[in-house]
Amino acid sequence: MSDYLLPTYARYPVTFVKGQGCRLWDKEGKEYIDFASGIGVTSVGHAHPEWVAAVAQQAGQLTHTSNLYNTEPGEKLAARLCEIAGMRGAYFANSGAEANEGLIKLARKWSHDKYGVGRAAVLTLEGSFHGRTITTLAATGQEHFHKFFDPFTPGFRHVPAGDMAALERQGDDVCALLLEPIQGEGGVIPLDAAYVQQAAELCRARDWLLLMDEVQTGIGRTGEWFGFQTLGVKPDALSFAKGIAGGLPLGGILVNEKLFDVLGPGDHGSTFGGNPLCCAAALATLDILTSIVPQVTEKGDYIRGRIAEMNLPDIVCTRGRGLMIGIQIAGVSLRELNTKLLEAGLVGLTAGTDALRFLPPLIIENEDIDAGLTIFENIVKGERT
Numbered sequence: 001m002s003d004y005l006l007p008t009y010a011r012y013p014v015t016f017v018k019g020q021g022c023r024l025w026d027k028e029g030k031e032y033i034d035f036a037s038g039i040g041v042t043s044v045g046h047a048h049p050e051w052v053a054a055v056a057q058q059a060g061q062l063t064h065t066s067n068l069y070n071t072e073p074g075e076k077l078a079a080r081l082c083e084i085a086g087m088r089g090a091y092f093a094n095s096g097a098e099a100n101e102g103l104i105k106l107a108r109k110w111s112h113d114k115y116g117v118g119r120a121a122v123l124t125l126e127g128s129f130h131g132r133t134i135t136t137l138a139a140t141g142q143e144h145f146h147k148f149f150d151p152f153t154p155g156f157r158h159v160p161a162g163d164m165a166a167l168e169r170q171g172d173d174v175c176a177l178l179l180e181p182i183q184g185e186g187g188v189i190p191l192d193a194a195y196v197q198q199a200a201e202l203c204r205a206r207d208w209l210l211l212m213d214e215v216q217t218g219i220g221r222t223g224e225w226f227g228f229q230t231l232g233v234k235p236d237a238l239s240f241a242k243g244i245a246g247g248l249p250l251g252g253i254l255v256n257e258k259l260f261d262v263l264g265p266g267d268h269g270s271t272f273g274g275n276p277l278c279c280a281a282a283l284a285t286l287d288i289l290t291s292i293v294p295q296v297t298e299k300g301d302y303i304r305g306r307i308a309e310m311n312l313p314d315i316v317c318t319r320g321r322g323l324m325i326g327i328q329i330a331g332v333s334l335r336e337l338n339t340k341l342l343e344a345g346l347v348g349l350t351a352g353t354d355a356l357r358f359l360p361p362l363i364i365e366n367e368d369i370d371a372g373l374t375i376f377e378n379i380v381k382g383e384r385t
């Protein structure tokens with residue numbers, strides 16, 4: 001435990017020192033199964049040999065030049081991401097919150113260019129999570145994030161998810177609707193595809209941009225490269241981060257043709273954003289995941305099926321898609337349950353107010369899945385006795 005790190009996290013009393021595949025080891029040498037991936041980040045597991053080789057190679061060649069110059073990994077990665085998402089252009093930042101800041105600036109600039117001032121409001125959903133900066137907290141539709149840090153950036157309104165009438169009531173000051181395909185931090189709550197399709201239709205009719213926060217759902221997590229690809233709609237722009245670079249900090253946005261040149265020279269930037277090291281890590285991550293993403297749906301269904309078969313009376317339901325798994329559990333403290341899982345050797349997460357969350361590395365195989373689920377079953381059963 002550090003006496004010097006600010007207490008901004010209620011850290012679990014474990015110090016991890018090593019990872020390999022879907023396993024972690026603490027400094028006492030105890031082994032754990034990783035169902036958290038560092039909150040959906042280490043999508044190719046720990047120390048994947050191809051990823052390590054790519055990062056080591058790039059670290060020895062060129063790590064940073066700033067965005068004043070071209071670099072090959074960044075150019076390659078932009079092209080690759082546009083290809084898998086069917087988008088036109090990419091901008092790189094360092095985190096999810098920063099990527100969402102980019103989306104918000106993009107939407108406001110687009111609307112300003114086209115309609116002038118007074119059309120800058122961004123709609124987001126109740127229960128959403130978009131980041132920890134002052135602006136992305138304003139975008140986040142959860143009241144408990146809106147204490148202490150006033151004044152927030154104005155121009156955000158939160159509407160109930162699934163409520164088309166609430167969207168239709170919005171006035172002509174709106175420039176965009178921003179949503180997560182599955183609300184992650186809010187509790188692993190998928191949006192109804194019919195609702196998203198109707199919302200996309202309304203966006204077209206009102207000329208609002210449809211923006212998707214794919215920071216958690218992106219890069220294969222839900223069984224497609226991006227969550228929107230499971231919903232039968234296409235956003236005008238999206239943000240990504242967490243799983244993109246297999247553990248190094250990288251985020252960014254992808255935009256369609258009409259938004260390609262909205263942000264011009266000097267309108268937006270980031271010193272570290274898209275540096276060659278993080279982009280090389282992301283290219284290796286995408287290479288590794290190309291054969292893995294088609295298996296993600298099956299792996300996730302297997303986990304949900306195994307949990308259903310356990311017939312544990314406290315489990316209300318499982319939610320999510322692919323390897324983004326929420327388990328709604330009644331009558332327990334999630335924090336205490338997750339601590340017990342950790343003590344028993346399973347690293348999990350919580351989400352929202354009622355769910356345990358599993359975001360295992362996408363490369364996980366049945367052997368590790370089964371080992372993790374056995375720990376889970378024993379601990380949840382033990383809660384009752």
Ligand SMILES: *Cc1c(COP(=O)(O)O)cnc(C)c1O
Nearest residue numbers: 095096097129130131184215216
């Ligand atoms: C984690 C997350 C963010 C914030 O990402 P950071 O990298 O922590 O800034 C934003 N949106 C969603 C949907 C997230 O899951």
